[in-house]
Amino acid sequence: MALTEVSSNKSFGGFQKVFEHTSMQLGCKMKFGIYLPPKAEQQKCPILYWLSGLTCTEQNFVTKAGAQKLASEFGIIVVAPDTSPRGCAVPGEDENWDLGTGAGFYVDATQEPWSKHYRMYSYITAELPTVLQKSFPVLPDKQSIMGHSMGGHGALVCCLRNPGLYKSVSAFAPICNPVQCPWGHKAFQNYLGADQDAWKLYDATCLVLSYEGPPLDILVDQGSADSFLTAGQLLPENFTNACSKKQLPVVLRMQEGYDHSYFFIASFIEDHIKHHAKFLLA
Amino acid sequence: MALTEVSSNKSFGGFQKVFEHTSMQLGCKMKFGIYLPPKAEQQKCPILYWLSGLTCTEQNFVTKAGAQKLASEFGIIVVAPDTSPRGCAVPGEDENWDLGTGAGFYVDATQEPWSKHYRMYSYITAELPTVLQKSFPVLPDKQSIMGHSMGGHGALVCCLRNPGLYKSVSAFAPICNPVQCPWGHKAFQNYLGADQDAWKLYDATCLVLSYEGPPLDILVDQGSADSFLTAGQLLPENFTNACSKKQLPVVLRMQEGYDHSYFFIASFIEDHIKHHAKFLLA
Numbered sequence: 001m002a003l004t005e006v007s008s009n010k011s012f013g014g015f016q017k018v019f020e021h022t023s024m025q026l027g028c029k030m031k032f033g034i035y036l037p038p039k040a041e042q043q044k045c046p047i048l049y050w051l052s053g054l055t056c057t058e059q060n061f062v063t064k065a066g067a068q069k070l071a072s073e074f075g076i077i078v079v080a081p082d083t084s085p086r087g088c089a090v091p092g093e094d095e096n097w098d099l100g101t102g103a104g105f106y107v108d109a110t111q112e113p114w115s116k117h118y119r120m121y122s123y124i125t126a127e128l129p130t131v132l133q134k135s136f137p138v139l140p141d142k143q144s145i146m147g148h149s150m151g152g153h154g155a156l157v158c159c160l161r162n163p164g165l166y167k168s169v170s171a172f173a174p175i176c177n178p179v180q181c182p183w184g185h186k187a188f189q190n191y192l193g194a195d196q197d198a199w200k201l202y203d204a205t206c207l208v209l210s211y212e213g214p215p216l217d218i219l220v221d222q223g224s225a226d227s228f229l230t231a232g233q234l235l236p237e238n239f240t241n242a243c244s245k246k247q248l249p250v251v252l253r254m255q256e257g258y259d260h261s262y263f264f265i266a267s268f269i270e271d272h273i274k275h276h277a278k279f280l281l282a
Numbered sequence: 283m284a285l286t287e288v289s290s291n292k293s294f295g296g297f298q299k300v301f302e303h304t305s306m307q308l309g310c311k312m313k314f315g316i317y318l319p320p321k322a323e324q325q326k327c328p329i330l331y332w333l334s335g336l337t338c339t340e341q342n343f344v345t346k347a348g349a350q351k352l353a354s355e356f357g358i359i360v361v362a363p364d365t366s367p368r369g370c371a372v373p374g375e376d377e378n379w380d381l382g383t384g385a386g387f388y389v390d391a392t393q394e395p396w397s398k399h400y401r402m403y404s405y406i407t408a409e410l411p412t413v414l415q416k417s418f419p420v421l422p423d424k425q426s427i428m429g430h431s432m433g434g435h436g437a438l439v440c441c442l443r444n445p446g447l448y449k450s451v452s453a454f455a456p457i458c459n460p461v462q463c464p465w466g467h468k469a470f471q472n473y474l475g476a477d478q479d480a481w482k483l484y485d486a487t488c489l490v491l492s493y494e495g496p497p498l499d500i501l502v503d504q505g506s507a508d509s510f511l512t513a514g515q516l517l518p519e520n521f522t523n524a525c526s527k528k529q530l531p532v533v534l535r536m537q538e539g540y541d542h543s544y545f546f547i548a549s550f551i552e553d554h555i556k557h558h559a560k561f562l563l564a
Binding site: 009010011012013016063064066068069223225257258259261262263264266267 | 291292293294295298345346348350351505507539540541543544545546548549
């Protein structure tokens with residue numbers, strides 16, 4: 001479980017670091033970004049996870065989102081994991097940008113050839129928090145989660161399947177209803193097999209309908225000029241309709257003219273960190 | 283002089299765009315980033331140039347610095363040019379990371395084989411402003427300049443050689459005295475030849491001593507953990523000593539523990555934009 005520091009850069013009074021470790025769940029070396037605010041030098045801090053989208057590594061969020069300023073001000077540790085196992089030589093894992101490497105979809109695969117290594121769900125919800133608790137000054141009962149696109153799906157699923165594990169959840173342009181969209185069909189067919197009941201355990205819209213945990217207050221930002229919205233990959237209304245049925249508070253903000261890029265994320269990341277700070281610092 | 287839009291992303295209510303055009307000075311196609319704040323939709327705005335460092339393109343600043351938020355709030359157009367001509371097939375231009383491609387050093391080369399294309403000084407101070415005035419809502423008499431490392435050198439030199447052309451200047455970890463450092467020796471020997479008097483026209487520390495223009499109020503941030511500082515490439519004290527001799531106000535802020543990266547830049551970019559806003563919006 002040893003951590004190797006890959007990089008360390010002072011940032012807004014704290015440190016943006018990248019570490020590498022050997023993941024038991026994934027059976028390979030994994031990197032993650034971690035922002036340690038100045039407050040973490042003196043005391044334990046809450047932790048906020050960021051799950052990235054298709055094709056990303058831990059670098060995209062770390063270099064482009066601009067989250068460090070608010071994380072520094074609020075004293076929140078922000079962790080950005082990678083999006084899939086790497087270099088496991090799983091047959092076919094590098095043939096498609098939306099399946100395999102960079103496209104773990106935050107599920108525990110049950111099908112060959114994926115099931116041995118593609119276990120991002122357990123990595124994110126169980127293994128990584130344990131690793132972090134051993135090595136960093138984190139408050140173990142104060143964690144929240146957010147993400148973008150495939151990572152927005154991941155954040156919603158991790159939260160809805162583990163009532164109480166996360167204090168709050170938010171997402172940028174999440175894949176809200178993967179059982180109904182092309183990306184989800186392709187990934188779930190390969191990782192989870194033909195039985196669509198298994199897919200529903202990784203579908204935020206389906207999970208909301210059976211959610212029985214503590215109250216949630218979900219924030220979703222979606223750009224109106226996002227080409228993946230038009231292409232029917234994201235389906236945010238399906239999710240908000242399901243939330244309405246369950247009387248679960250959700251705010252979906254349609255952001256006029258914004259696309260799917262990190263320029264969109266950077267424009268609203270402060271709102272998301274403030275949203276999580278309300279719950280993490282309460 | 284036609285501009286081709288390469289990309290456009292909504293960002294903090296405005297647009298971060300990249301354009302390509304054919305530069306007469308450089309004899310090749312050049313890209314630049316331009317942030318247009320919401321205010322630019324209604325009226326003309328001041329313009330703030332960012333000159334990047336060695337190996338950079340227009341992308342580094344655009345994606346990593348986090349300047350858009352403050353530029354949006356202040357209503358300032360921010361322009362990030364590329365750092366050298368590209369693809370001109372100048373012999374040897376791709377053999378060194380600190381000479382040729384990505385390393386134009388903001389000079390007009392006088393020596394073969396560089397003199398035909400490597401004319402970044404005239405591109406930045408003369409050609410690009412004209413291009414921008416024709417195509418964007420800029421206030422032509424309200425421009426300022428800043429930069430990083432090689433681009434900090436460029437910003438100081440462009441300002442000091444053209445009294446009154448820029449309302450203000452600032453720099454992150456600038457190469458302050460290139461006639462005294464290895465990077466400067468290598469670049470100037472190649473671009474400008476053996477006569478060191480020619481070098482002094484592109485050396486901020488030398489130029490300050492003969493500066494006779496309107497008052498300047500110079501802001502310089504320098505990380506104390508910057509390996510290029512230790513290596514004697516930056517020499518900020520030489521510059522501040524020269525400013526003292528000329529009674530030219532300069533603030534050199536040694537930022538404890540910061541390095542040479544964009545994490546350093548992002549941490550203090552707001553201060554720099556506020557510094558320029560004082561003069562651009564006066």
